[in-house]
Amino acid sequence: MPVFLATTDPAFEEGFVTLMNAKREDSPDVDATVAAIINDVRNRGDAAVIELTARFDRLDLTQDSLRFTPEEIAKAVAQVSAEDRAALELAAERIRAYHVRQMPDDAQWCDPEGATLGWRWSPVSAAGLYVPGGLASYPSSVLMNAIPAKVAGVARLAIVVPTPDGLVNPLVLAAAEIAGVDEIYRIGGAQAIAALAYGTETIAPVDKITGPGNAFVAAAKRRVFGKVGIDMIAGPSEILVIADSDNDPDWIALDLLSQAEHDESAQSLLITDDAGFGQAVAAAVDVRLETLERAAIAGASWRDFGAVITVRDMDEAADLSNRIAPEHLELCVADPEALAEKTIHAGAIFLGPWTPEAIGDYVGGPNHVLPTARSARFSSGLSVMDFLKRTTLARMTPDALRAIGPAAERLAQSESLEAHGLSVRARLDKLNR
Amino acid sequence: MPVFLATTDPAFEEGFVTLMNAKREDSPDVDATVAAIINDVRNRGDAAVIELTARFDRLDLTQDSLRFTPEEIAKAVAQVSAEDRAALELAAERIRAYHVRQMPDDAQWCDPEGATLGWRWSPVSAAGLYVPGGLASYPSSVLMNAIPAKVAGVARLAIVVPTPDGLVNPLVLAAAEIAGVDEIYRIGGAQAIAALAYGTETIAPVDKITGPGNAFVAAAKRRVFGKVGIDMIAGPSEILVIADSDNDPDWIALDLLSQAEHDESAQSLLITDDAGFGQAVAAAVDVRLETLERAAIAGASWRDFGAVITVRDMDEAADLSNRIAPEHLELCVADPEALAEKTIHAGAIFLGPWTPEAIGDYVGGPNHVLPTARSARFSSGLSVMDFLKRTTLARMTPDALRAIGPAAERLAQSESLEAHGLSVRARLDKLNR
The missing domain is CATH 3.40.50.1980 (Nitrogenase molybdenum iron protein domain)
Known part of the structure; x- marks a missing residue:
């Protein structure tokens, strides 16, 4: 059984923090x-x-x-x-x-x-x-x-x-x-x-x-x-689906299971504004688990790390999503673009009911190597930038050096780096001669 | 005394590799x-x-x-x-x-x-x-x-x-x-x-x-x-100056010393196509060291890790520069832009005789936090990118899913990830109904 939480519950914060802090990976010390x-x-x-x-x-x-x-x-x-x-x-x-x-x-x-x-x-x-x-x-x-x-x-x-x-x-x-x-x-x-x-x-x-x-x-x-x-050191995979009750519970169940089947340490989370819909998705997961090839893995992940969270409204969903900073974020809501504006920490966002996360794993176009374990707060998925580096370029003219050189000399003196200052001063002296 | 090398010397390669492999930092194990x-x-x-x-x-x-x-x-x-x-x-x-x-x-x-x-x-x-x-x-x-x-x-x-x-x-x-x-x-x-x-x-x-x-x-x-x-874990600072004989040896000496004065482990290298100019710069360094406030530090760095390398031509200089992948690269040559095109691995390039590296430390504009220890081969200086992260976005329409969904399903099957495939299939079935 996954965890069921509701933000209206006075014990919600405690339950949510416990969920966030669950240690999902036991890395052997090798x-x-x-x-x-x-x-x-x-x-x-x-x-x-x-x-x-x-x-x-x-x-x-x-x-x-x-x-x-x-x-x-x-x-x-x-x-x-x-x-x-x-x-x-x-x-x-x-x-x-x-x-x-x-x-x-x-x-x-x-x-x-x-x-x-x-x-x-x-x-x-x-x-x-x-x-x-x-x-x-x-x-x-x-x-x-x-x-x-x-x-x-x-x-x-x-x-x-x-x-x-x-x-x-x-x-x-x-x-x-x-x-x-x-x-x-x-x-x-x-x-x-x-x-x-x-x-x-x-x-x-x-x-x-x-x-x-x-x-x-x-x-x-x-x-x-x-x-x-x-590149990054990736942890177990995660998905957060934010879905309203206009969705087919079976689709959402399959989206959750497509993370869970990766690994017993994977985490699949659902946030919804309709508690009944959350129950329906959980029931659909159970049905699918009866026949899924990788039911043992997916079932363990769902049982140990899965969660269904009921919120009051989608603003609350966005706030929780930002605390989770999920690797994959699926927005199955009436206006996914509006919600995406508010979910600022996520590796990849999949908008609308026709964009199951599995599309992103294979053929969507964006990269599927994404930040896990809340690191979407500060890092990005793999991109061409990982294989490029930037060299900065600067060229001073005599006039430019005359304009900004004295400030460099002053700062060098304040940092007691005399040769820094002299390397500027020698040139300024030549200009002033 | 810094090392003097010349590419015409049969022992050059050995000397250059020794220079590159010199261990400049003894990090205590804390x-x-x-x-x-x-x-x-x-x-x-x-x-x-x-x-x-x-x-x-x-x-x-x-x-x-x-x-x-x-x-x-x-x-x-x-x-x-x-x-x-x-x-x-x-x-x-x-x-x-x-x-x-x-x-x-x-x-x-x-x-x-x-x-x-x-x-x-x-x-x-x-x-x-x-x-x-x-x-x-x-x-x-x-x-x-x-x-x-x-x-x-x-x-x-x-x-x-x-x-x-x-x-x-x-x-x-x-x-x-x-x-x-x-x-x-x-x-x-x-x-x-x-x-x-x-x-x-x-x-x-x-x-x-x-x-x-x-x-x-x-x-x-x-x-x-x-x-x-x-951000990166920075090592001791480095500069490579490539200069022809049209430069004032004292300016180049000061540029080399402005790295050397940072730290006894800093490294200042000069590459020139004129052996006599190299000697003149080394002599100018010695003169400046007589009065420099931080002469003890700068002198130790120059003695232990400094080098003057004479090359046949500037193409050879560019090749060596790319092997060094310097943090700071100063190009004091007739056509610095042309040489910069060839020096592809460097943290920051300073072009022409009016751009001492110290300008870049303070007021040039580009960042002075730069990759050291040959890491300019694969990394960049600090930038706004270090404080940003990228979220990828994807939204499929029914038509888009119809077009590319089957390929995703096929690949999911080939990877034995059934739920991935089913999450696409369930939607395709609805479209085909």
């Missing part, structure tokens, strides 16, 4: 293990990666077989059905179209003092993408990570994907090919992150690493952060 | 201490902060005196000279004008399938800024951190600044006032970071923490990352 693995790969390169892959993935590799050959990729991709390929291509095309619009502009202008100022965006030279193996090996995640990198102009994009016992998901390779990935290595875990960050004889180092992974991968990404850039 | 401090503040709030401040800053505070009162701020600010105030205001105005231009646009469009897509930027609700006490208490850093936050629209901006033995830098308070900071607390260290991240009885928690600090502050920021957003 930091020492991961540190040792990273050191090993730094010291011994390919040899360490090969040994660790034999141990963890039960797969014997050589330097020559670390990387998928074009023939191996072509053979795997040939197994993909025409329908699956068409779906991947439609998704890729829409993701590309959305992310192309994110490309930021360079800028340059001349200010009243005569200084030329501006900035310039440029892509990272090389990026690495971690793709989990096994059950959570999602071709859609390959598209969502690789396409923004390629749109940003990353020249070299390498994928690492573990293939335990040699098992490969052909759809992952097809997605990589469609996205224009340049290199694919059959390695995973902390050893793959270390290889991407520090390089080995076979694998050139990258500048940025993105993509989801297990506790070992997350710990390794944290450790190599600084040596390379990383 | 992680366990910091973890204990953070836990203490989380558990005991103000009481812990007050105790720790008494211990580390020799300052007895109460809940009522944790925060500077408006009267205390006004009294301190009144001590600032008119000249210093005018310099701060000029700097603030220029920094504001530059950062206003960084504000990104929201977007919304309708795609050929009828889906409305877009994104929206919004500021974080509350930000905290760490300002070091003592020697490294720079009012310019207050402006560089606080103004982008306020331009982004952060409603609540709190500063923490330790005041060891009660000593306050009036210029820091003046800069905070000019920048529009809302709250100033006289606390520092890991306890201040913990208070900002988790809140206490007196200090409300923030969503994002920026600003430089010592090893304790850096370790605390790493630890609270995830609970709140943080």
Whole structure:
């Protein structure tokens, strides 16, 4: 049974805080293990990666077989059905179209003092993408990570994907090919992150690493952060649906379950202004759970972390949504645009009853890599910006330096940084000579 | 003596790699201490902060005196000279004008399938800024951190600044006032970071923490990352000057020294296509070091980490610059714009002989918080973006769902996420009925 709360209940605040603070993830402390693995790969390169892959993935590799050959990729991709390929291509095309619009502009202008100022965006030279193996090996995640990198102009994009016992998901390779990935290595875990960050004889180092992974991968990404850039460390997935009683309870139930089925630690929340509708959705969830393939996972998530919250009105819903700062926010209400104006902390918003969150997972266009665990308060989903960096530009003329140089000199003196001031003064003296 | 290298020397590559790999910073491992401090503040709030401040800053505070009162701020600010105030205001105005231009646009469009897509930027609700006490208490850093936050629209901006033995830098308070900071607390260290991240009885928690600090502050920021957003963890400062022989060696020497005087771990590099000019600059550095106030620090930095590299031509200079990925890059060459096109990895570029890097530290307009330690390969300086987050928006119509829904359903099936597929199918069935 999920939690049922109502803002009219005097105990609401307590119940809501308990819900927000529920610890949904028990990350094992693997930091020492991961540190040792990273050191090993730094010291011994390919040899360490090969040994660790034999141990963890039960797969014997050589330097020559670390990387998928074009023939191996072509053979795997040939197994993909025409329908699956068409779906991947439609998704890729829409993701590309959305992310192309994110490309930021360079800028340059001349200010009243005569200084030329501006900035310039440029892509990272090389990026690495971690793709989990096994059950959570999602071709859609390959598209969502690789396409923004390629749109940003990353020249070299390498994928690492573990293939335990040699098992490969052909759809992952097809997605990589469609996205224009340049290199694919059959390695995973902390050893793959270390290889991407520090390089080995076979694998050139990258500048940025993105993509989801297990506790070992997350710990390794944290450790190599600084040596390379990383994306966020994602937690379990979440959805908040705000729905009025004009919705079909079964649709809303399915939307809640489509988060819950990801993971027992996922969280699905419903806020409604109609307690009866909330009950109807909960009943619909129970019905769907009777037949759902992943009922064990979805049921556990719904039971342990699900909630139905009844509010007085949609303004109250917006306030609660902002406290939750959900990764996914679905607004199934009469005027979703008006409500979206008020829900300011959210990774992605899905407006209206015809936009189930699953559309956003695959083919909507926006990225499905989104901030979890309330981090939408301060961070954004993956975008082309993650694969770009900005260089600021400034050029002074003698006149500009004459106008603003003395203030710089003054501030340098106030901070006791004499050489700073002298570097300006030497030039001003030349101008005044 | 700094290192002298020349690309024509067969041993150049070895020397260059040694220079790049020089370990400039010995961060003490304070992680366990910091973890204990953070836990203490989380558990005991103000009481812990007050105790720790008494211990580390020799300052007895109460809940009522944790925060500077408006009267205390006004009294301190009144001590600032008119000249210093005018310099701060000029700097603030220029920094504001530059950062206003960084504000990104929201977007919304309708795609050929009828889906409305877009994104929206919004500021974080509350930000905290760490300002070091003592020697490294720079009012310019207050402006560089606080103004982008306020331009982004952060409603609540709190500063923490330790005041060891009660000593306050009036210029820091003046800069905070000019920048529009809302709250100033006289606390520092890991306890201040913990208070900002988790809140206490007196200090409300923030969503994002920026600003430089010592090893304790850096370790605390790493630890609270995830609970709140943080900016980069900055390393020692660096400059690369690329200069031809048409420059005054003394100007270039001062530019190199204006990095070196920051810190014994700072690094100042010169690349030139004229070995004789390189020698002349090194000689000018030695002359300036005879009288420089901070000669001990600047001299140690120049001796231990400085370098003069002679290249065959400016294309070679650009290649080396890209391998260095400097925080600050000064281009004192005949055509700096052309060279800037080729130097793609740099935090900030200063073009031409009239743009000493010190201008950028204070009054240029661009931010002086920049990526160090080669991280300009994948990250950018502080900007309004650090105080904004993006929410993606998607709204499907029935027609749009009819067009792209089946592909989403197909991909959901291929990923064995049945509820995802069903949430789309239920709606498609209704449309087909």
